[in-house]
Amino acid sequence: MTISEVSKKYNLTADTIRYYEKEGIIPRVQRTKNGIRDFDENTCSWIEFIKCMRNAGLEIEILKQYVTLFKQGIRTIKERKMLLEEQRNKLLEKQKNINATLDRLNQKIKWYEDMEKGKKDFMENP
Amino acid sequence: MTISEVSKKYNLTADTIRYYEKEGIIPRVQRTKNGIRDFDENTCSWIEFIKCMRNAGLEIEILKQYVTLFKQGIRTIKERKMLLEEQRNKLLEKQKNINATLDRLNQKIKWYEDMEKGKKDFMENP
DNA sequence: TATTGACTTGGAGCGAACTTTAAGTGATAT
DNA sequence: ATATCACTTAAAGTTCGCTCCAAGTCAATA
Numbered sequence: 001m002t003i004s005e006v007s008k009k010y011n012l013t014a015d016t017i018r019y020y021e022k023e024g025i026i027p028r029v030q031r032t033k034n035g036i037r038d039f040d041e042n043t044c045s046w047i048e049f050i051k052c053m054r055n056a057g058l059e060i061e062i063l064k065q066y067v068t069l070f071k072q073g074i075r076t077i078k079e080r081k082m083l084l085e086e087q088r089n090k091l092l093e094k095q096k097n098i099n100a101t102l103d104r105l106n107q108k109i110k111w112y113e114d115m116e117k118g119k120k121d122f123m124e125n126p
Numbered sequence: 127m128t129i130s131e132v133s134k135k136y137n138l139t140a141d142t143i144r145y146y147e148k149e150g151i152i153p154r155v156q157r158t159k160n161g162i163r164d165f166d167e168n169t170c171s172w173i174e175f176i177k178c179m180r181n182a183g184l185e186i187e188i189l190k191q192y193v194t195l196f197k198q199g200i201r202t203i204k205e206r207k208m209l210l211e212e213q214r215n216k217l218l219e220k221q222k223n224i225n226a227t228l229d230r231l232n233q234k235i236k237w238y239e240d241m242e243k244g245k246k247d248f249m250e251n252p
Numbered sequence: 253t254a255t256t257g258a259c260t261t262g263g264a265g266c267g268a269a270c271t272t273t274a275a276g277t278g279a280t281a282t
Numbered sequence: 283a284t285a286t287c288a289c290t291t292a293a294a295g296t297t298c299g300c301t302c303c304a305a306g307t308c309a310a311t312a
Contacts, residue, residue, distance in 0.1 A: 056227035
């Protein structure tokens with residue numbers, strides 16, 4: 001697969017994919033005889049995985065660490081597990097913040113709805 | 127209240143609070159006769175509100191728009207409601223991404239646990 | 253009186269994650 | 283043959299959200 005095919009498949013720009021390779025958060029991609037990237041199944045799975053992690057906000061630097069550990073093989077399994085657990089905790093924290101904010105937005109939206117219906121007296125606060 | 131008191135209260139740096147004022151995502155803060163910021167209750171509520179929104183990742187630019195509408199008074203209520211609904215949708219989307227990633231992390235962590243216990247054969251994938 | 257310390261300002265600097273640019277190669281279509 | 287197109291590289295540029303700096307003011311303390 002060429003970079004533009006992969007780009008379409010995962011809805012990432014070709015530039016982003018090249019950047020990910022340069023940064024080492026996906027493994028080095030094979031080239032054809034004339035230097036053009038040729039993506040295989042495995043590389044695609046990595047891209048898909050990285051995309052998912054990035055969508056949730058995991059940092060490039062962390063993902064780089066994960067890939068580095070991965071490359072070092074089976075002996076880094078404990079470390080990899082710890083890294084993932086740490087990221088899980090960060091996501092749980094994020095989830096809490098988002099839930100708190102959603103509650104707040106819902107309250108406000110409701111308040112505005114009531115205002116529109118003339119149900120509330122006018123008493124504005126942030 | 128001085129800026130350093132507010133800074134402690136909300137665990138934001140004084141620089142960040144000044145930046146928020148400069149950007150207009152909190153209302154202009156009153157000054158004492160010699161130019162020092164003097165935060166009142168209302169401004170504090172704004173800071174708390176903005177902090178919550180920022181924690182969930184709402185953009186400065188969006189919050190600026192909200193504050194601008196707010197300043198224009200009651201006639202912008204419909205617009206404000208729409209803005210908040212849009213942000214709510216974005217947060218719901220984010221929530222979905224985080225949940226998907228959490229599921230995936232949980233699976234992986236479990237896999238690593240099983241590996242450690244020697245339960246699984248060695249078959250690595252991203 | 254001198255100095256300490258908290259504040260003020262405008263503006264420069266920074267890290268993260270891309271994104272764009274410039275210059276080039278090589279296969280295919282007209 | 284020549285032009286078009288997708289690709290290549292290294293490096294510079296961009297955006298966001300702060301964060302830091304220099305130079306200055308003012309009030310309180312040694």
